[in-house]
Amino acid sequence: ATPANALVVAQNIDDIVSIDPAEAYEFSSGEYVTQTYDRLVQYDAPDVKTLAPGLATEWVADDAARTITFTLRDGVKFTSGNPLRAEDVVYSFKRVVALNKAPAFILTQLGWTPENIDEMVKTDGNKVVVKYDGDFSSAFVLNVLAARPASIIDAVTVQANEANGDMGNAWLKANSAGTGPFVLKTFRPAEIINLVANPDYFGGAPAMKTVIIRHVAEAATQQLLLDTGDVDIAKNLTPDQIKSLAGKDTVKVETYPQAAVHFLSFNQKDEALQPEAIWDAARYLVDYKGMTDSFLKGQMQTHQAFWPSGFPGSLDDTPYSYDPAKAKQILADAGIKTPIKVTLDVINSTPFTDMAQSLQASFAEAGINFEIIPGTGSQVITKYRARTHEAMLLYWGPDFMDPDSNAKAFAFNEDNSDDNYQSTTTWRNGWAVPAEMNAATKAARAEADPAKRNEMYVDLQKKVQEKSPIVVMFQAATQVALATNVEGYVNGATSDFVFYRLVTKK
Amino acid sequence: MSMTVRAWLIDDSPSSRLQARLGRAWRICAALMRNPLAVAGAVIILTLVLTAIFAPLIATHDPLKQDLAQRLLPPGAMNWMGTDELGRDIWSRVVHGARITLVIVVMVAVLAAPAGLVLGAVAGYFGGWTDRIIMGVTDIFLSLPKLILALALVAALGPGIENAVIAIAITTWPAYARIARAETLTFKNSEFIAAIRLQGASAARVILGHVLPLCTSSMIIRVTLDMAGIILTAAGLGFLGLGAQPPLPEWGAMIARGRTFILDQWWVATMPGFAIVIVSLGFCFLGDGLRDVLDPKSGGQQ
Amino acid sequence: MDGGGELKDVAFEPDTTAGAIVTAETKSQAPNRAGRFLLGLGGFVLTVALTFLGLLAITFFIGRVVPIDPVLAVVGDRAPRAVYEAARIEMGLDQPLLVQFFHYIGSVLSGDFGMSVSTGKPVFEDLKRVFPATLEMATIGIIIGVVVGVPMGVYAASRQGSLMDQAIRVVGLLGYAVPAFWLGLVGLALFYARLKWVGGPGRLDIFYDGLVDPVSGLILIDSLIAGETDIFFNALWHLALPSSVLGFFSLAYIARMTRSFMLDQLAQEYVTTARVKGVPERLVIWRHAFRPIRVPLITVIGLSYAGLLEGSVMIETIFSWPGIGNYLTTALFNADMNAVLGATLVVGAVFIGINKLSDVLYRVLDPRAR
Amino acid sequence: MSKPLLEIENLRVTFPTPRGDLDVVRGISFALGRERLGIVGESGSGKSMTGRSILKLIRAPGRVSADRLSFDGIDLRELSERRMRAIRGARISMVMQDPKFSLNPVMTIGEQIAEALLTHKRLPRREVSQRVLAMLESVRIADPERVAKLYPHEVSGGMGQRVMIAMMLIPEPDLLIADEPTSALDVSVQGQVLDIIDEQIRRKGMGLIFISHDLNLVSSYCDRILVMNTGEIVEECRAGELHNATHPYTRGLIASIPRLDENRDELPVLDRSAWAAK
Amino acid sequence: MTALSLKDLSISYGDTRITHGVNIDIAEGESFALVGESGSGKSTVLKAIAGLAPQWAGSISAFGKPRSHGIDGHFARACQMVFQDPYGSLHPRKTVDATLTEPLAIHGVGDRNARVETAMTSVGLDRKFRFRFPHQLSGGQRQRVAIARALVLQPKILLLDEPTSALDVSVQAEILNLLKRLRREQNLTFLMVTHNLPVVSFLCDRVAVMRHGRIVEIADVAALKKGELQDPYSRELIELSADHAD
Ligand SMILES: Nc1ncnc2c1ncn2[C@@H]1O[C@H](COP(=O)(O)OP(=O)(O)OP(=O)(O)O)[C@@H](O)[C@H]1O
């Protein structure tokens, strides 16, 4: 069993490449950044759905001047003991832009460049003035500044640990320099993250003196560790394992809907997949219920629009269900000769291979025969990026919690040419989005009235749902198994919203 | 009748090549039959072959037929080995999987063993630089992490059993080359090889016609013993999702998929596991038996 | 016959003084010896170096044909084009393959294995962390394999055909046939979760983590250096199961090879000679039959040790063991070529090292090879 | 001649083959006192098997049976393996046929000889090495100290044979079975080595079974000769009378030896049909 | 004419010189014996002639044609060798038939069946042995197969390396008779290595005595029979052999 003031978590963390907030771009590193850093504004525990003050206590937005002025919280100290200053904020943002690592685009979309960043972000005593440039509202900008790369770091400490002009990048891969509720004690890749509490945290000291995240790749091993009480939380159990935990009184299971949506898409660079009848038929060939009732149970729910349910602007209708007869009819009406052979690329781990096999069986009913090509994550993405796949089974999570993040991915593609590489689902599937849909996406982004904006997104989702080579099928949920005495664990819709600071043990 | 056939077979003075060959084969079989483990091994392999041939007749279900309502059922009257995560009948999948296993095993044996045999014999026979170069390459392949090599190849060629087979073959040939070389070195200077060289035989003729036949028995022994390893390597590739493509009922992939169920639905991983264990044991027993019978050190004299 | 010299059969003195006919090969010997030794040493170094070069080349080019984009691991999946291109150029991937290869060789020779893109750390540092973990597990594993396997094989051979022999063979063969991860999981469920006889996954109980400074990276040794016997025993407790599983697999191989070597030996005439002398059976077996097989046995053990040191992804995954097998696989999956090459070099060096070591032992132990 | 040292009646050695059991020694009987008995016969006639069966060293699947197999009054047939070990080496020992294969390749010559001595006697170290060296010297090995440190592959075939003889003589057995002990020795050394054996026979009253196919040698060295053919004793005679042997097999063997002053155009060969009919 | 002529033949293994300037001329149809101390290089001379010891200086020629170093197919048809050990010189996995057919196949000779049968008959091997494996043959029979193999290509010269020393007397007699007959019938030339002087006097015309890699004496066999050799070492050999045979 684990001590009363320590929390041990079993989790697969081998995805972590970097824990520098300017570079951290994986699920597990997102969780880490949340524990150790704060942003000016943030979605915070316990209410992860509302944007709340972080290191800034208040802010004034001037949409006309495209400026937001943040007032910093008083008396906040970094875990190094240095006080928080406006200069730290400026340095943090500048650093992200200058390093230009993977997540930098989240900030640079505000029109920031290494050249103009000194103009765009300025100090004003205890205040920080942030400018932006582009057709979007301040609501969008606040969401961007609540995202991971906008975390505020301790400029003094980081600069002291700079080597070869890396702005402390190497040092931050082994240390934390934030204001967050925890401080990094040890990080060994694919082995352990050891965090200790920050007693001076402005939101109150965490009850747990230590939080240890152990890398445990094997689900069965996680289950054994939880059974024996050597860990308090197991994060990667399968639905079937979760089911077997049902009767136990030492363990409880909690389910948290996630922002990621799972979809099946057809590459439009392949002529055979261009007929709309194939897109239409596909929507009737997914055994939504069969899968969510069995091997996806609890970890995915049927969801057929690109913005996840539970967030403003979502479209929760699920008009399609498994109906092979109808699909056959659609194909026949369009004069499409079956059977047709299509390759289906899929990541070779559960539950993706199971989903692929289920799709293979159900699509075969209408004469669409999938040949499954399993591959590692990077292999699949490499192929996807090169647009050489035929059908693809994959998922998409928003980069930050704004519907535009997904709208851009699913309903926007102005230039489908091969050399205009975009990471969007539309471009990668070679789908030249109709002009009016592109326009609608842009308009929604620029809309300042939240209610109207949400409506515009619902509308956009309906269109994509009806006619697109992308079949959104499920929205993910994460199921976490906890020892019954663990309380106060908060898990929001993305890994950025996992909080250990309120955890207590009875 | 049977007595006379037997007498014909074990005749000390066969009157034709055919009789001599059959006689030799018969002697080996007879010696094998006296070895209980070898008999057990042979029976298992025979069962595997028959199962592979008659799979559709033996299977009770369609191995690919999913039924999500019937998933993860324990072994019972309907599903002898239970059902898997997609509600497929495990017994039928194991039965059909015999075909894949057999293909893998045979293909590797056909690709890797002869390649290793010839390279090793050539290296050993010529010695000098030929030997140094061939064995250098062999050493390189031997010291490459095996699974990495296989993974890289599968990753490069794409998944699927054919490529898994090629990958496994490429990782196994160096071991055979080493054995063949060692054997060749022991024969190379023997007088019967000198005698055939004196007759003006070309190097190719000496190697193919005279050196290789002597290495084959140890090679056969080694290959049968390695079969278990080959099946397990294929399973290892399956474990990492790089073996046979789903939904093919490859045993290794089945175990790999079933391992998350091992604590609660033990049969999903264990049933194909049993199949692997039994077949591997079969090959091992046979190999062990062959060792006793074919080993040139003991067999030649009797 | 001249005299009573006992070397009758080989009484011929080689005549190598500058004779009437000097063939190309007939040279004076003294300076030649030292020369030949140097030549031999040079040849040895050269072959080892070439083997390494070949190892690197093959790994390097395999890595490049793998259809995984190494840039993705660095910049992630959503990075815009400019970021992607910048990273690609920074990684030197825009250069021709051969140039990339020579650059790599150059930096390896200067002791720099490069950065791993999947952990974001220098490969060398990663290897210092993961290799000792595997080394520790494999070493205990091979010790188990040898200590149990060799006597098993010897015993089976000395009772060839007996019930015990058959039983040992079957147990041994099971080691060939049972999938490692199956055994590992079942072992964990039984010995760790149910019976609590052994430590769970991982190298230590989590609260011992980081209490001793890594000196060698081997916790067993580091804890003794630090005088922390608690940690030493804890580490041993955690090693017990994974090492036994590995040990079982090497045991199977070692026992079978031992048995087979022993059977060959027991059929030798000199074993009969020993019996003629009335030597007790125990000595016949260990002194006369076993001694000559030490050499091939060492090769067998060396190779299976090297095999274990390669790291087993499956065992490491199941036991959450931060070893080189997992590191290598993860690196490969992310096309993290620096890491793959670095780890391959380590594994290759182990193989080559063990090979050469068993050559040396061979010379020491077998008078015929001196 | 006093009470015989070794008595054998109806000794039979059988090997199973695919075609049924094969008797390689077929019910031979003889008795041996403290004398030199030669066994001759062509290759494969069962000479070595006879020797080994006395020491009960026929390997499975071979089987030995006899109506009587007694050595110095002890019934060897019933003896446990443990008690048999006490007899082997100490009381009966055997020079093995092929020194190349019969010496342990990884033990030095000295160690192997010392082992023969130490197996049955506890002796101080110094004395052991002294005796080993003395023994080597007595089999005409010129530099015993050096040779004792050599490994078998470092000595010639002839030296190997002498080492073998030394090893078997050193425990001073009562009965020595020598299986082709001098075949690799050149004629002069051969004579000297045979003299050593002879000396022990005379001094200790040791019995000797001398196995060979060199008829000339046997007839000049032994007291009595058994001629074996296909597992049976076809003729027994005093050594000097070998030339008067009556059995056609023996006569055939003798006749087929070429002579230095050979003038025959063709050598007579064995006409096996002459006695095979028997 | 000379069938085989060795001039100033010096053979080495690596740095070790084994023979020193050996000179032998053997006339066609002659049977020539090479005797001498063990390890004096007798077998080595035969190996060099056959091409198995390629490191030599001097000259080797058959019927006036010098041979090159290494194995040479044309030379093989004129000159064949029979080894000492009948147990080691036959391929353990090949039947007699295969062993005898092989040389014919190598040289593309037709009518193999008949030739194999002829060869077997000429060495007195019954037809029933044709499909046996070596381990099913006795030592004498094996040596006959080895001789038959050397004869199928109908060479002019046979090199014999102690062809009977591994056999017991009765079998030795059979092989010696066979060799004598074959030589008569096919006008073969023999170069035979042996340590057995009685065998020399039975089969050979001339004898060379070797010691320490040199030929110390070449004499007629008649001289040997009379014990009239010159060299002291040769005389010692004769004495010991004589007192051996009662
Ligand atoms: N393991 C065995 N199985 C079957 N037959 C065997 C076995 N060992 C020996 N023999 C046979 O036993 C017979 C007698 O062999 P033995 O060694 O006694 O002959 P030998 O008279 O000593 O001959 P040599 O002079 O060649 O030494 C031979 O025919 C041999 O083939």
Ligand SMILES: Nc1ncnc2c1ncn2[C@@H]1O[C@H](COP(=O)(O)OP(=O)(O)OP(=O)(O)O)[C@@H](O)[C@H]1O
């Ligand atoms: N392959 C080899 N490498 C090195 N030295 C060799 C080799 N073969 C033979 N020798 C040496 O050459 C010398 C002559 O050997 P060879 O076999 O010709 O002797 P021999 O006269 O035939 O003796 P024997 O009567 O014992 O057969 C010996 O000293 C032997 O040690």
Ligand SMILES: [Mg+2]
């Ligand atoms: Mg014998």
Ligand SMILES: [Mg+2]
């Ligand atoms: Mg010789």
Ligand code: NI
């Ligand atoms: Ni001499």
